[in-house]
Amino acid sequence: MSTSAESSEGPVVGIVMGSDSDWPVMEAAAQALDEFEIPYEADVVSAHRMPREMIAYGEEAADRGIKVIIAGAGGAAHLPGMLASVTPLPVIGVPVPLKHMDGMDSLLSIVQMPAGVPVATVSVAGARNAGLLAARILGVHDEELRGRMREFQQELNDQASEKGKRLRAKTEGVAGFGFGSGS
Numbered sequence: 396m397s398t399s400a401e402s403s404e405g406p407v408v409g410i411v412m413g414s415d416s417d418w419p420v421m422e423a424a425a426q427a428l429d430e431f432e433i434p435y436e437a438d439v440v441s442a443h444r445m446p447r448e449m450i451a452y453g454e455e456a457a458d459r460g461i462k463v464i465i466a467g468a469g470g471a472a473h474l475p476g477m478l479a480s481v482t483p484l485p486v487i488g489v490p491v492p493l494k495h496m497d498g499m500d501s502l503l504s505i506v507q508m509p510a511g512v513p514v515a516t517v518s519v520a521g522a523r524n525a526g527l528l529a530a531r532i533l534g535v536h537d538e539e540l541r542g543r544m545r546e547f548q549q550e551l552n553d554q555a556s557e558k559g560k561r562l563r564a565k566t567e568g569v570a571g572f573g574f575g576s577g578s
């Protein structure tokens with residue numbers, strides 16, 4: 396398993412996926428965690444192709460110090476739900492779009508969990524949000540991390556305000572609310 400190079404602490408987030416072909420989507424979760432300096436591990440764990448290893452991963456993750464699992468899969472995406480069934484940890488599911496489908500298949504496979512086995516599901520290919528949600532979950536018990544999340548939210552706000560300014564400049568004469576015009 397690979398671990399974030401930036402931290403000497405053990406991984407606290409497990410990023411797993413059904414295949415290495417999911418990585419181009421899933422690496423956005425890793426990038427978000429890097430931005431918050433959260434150590435993670437990343438690997439392929441397929442419910443369909445490696446059922447025993449998948450169960451072992453899910454059963455052992457909490458005892459190894461993992462606090463949140465991000466699981467991405469495409470098509471018949473059973474991995475996030477099966478992991479959620481064997482771990483007490485929060486599982487965030489990422490639907491991965493495949494070449495011949497738009498990802499609705501994996502979205503529905505992941506989101507339609509039976510009562511009692513929750514998977515927090517992000518949008519199709521929404522791996523960045525999965526990483527950010529993991530950061531928020533970890534921030535519940537980490538004031539410093541919560542502070543960094545607030546800064547991140549302020550940056551988002553600044554960027555959105557800039558977008559408003561740019562749009563108002565382009566549409567001169569059209570009425571706007573003027574959010575962000577004071578800064």
Ligand SMILES: Nc1c(C(=O)O)ncn1[C@@H]1O[C@H](COP(=O)(O)O)[C@@H](O)[C@H]1O
Pocket residue numbers: 412413414415416417440441442443444467468469470471472473474475491493
């Ligand atoms: N959905 C699953 C599971 C699973 O849920 O256990 N294992 C692999 N897969 C998905 O199969 C797709 C094609 O995989 P390959 O590219 O290896 O053929 C990937 O998107 C993977 O997540």
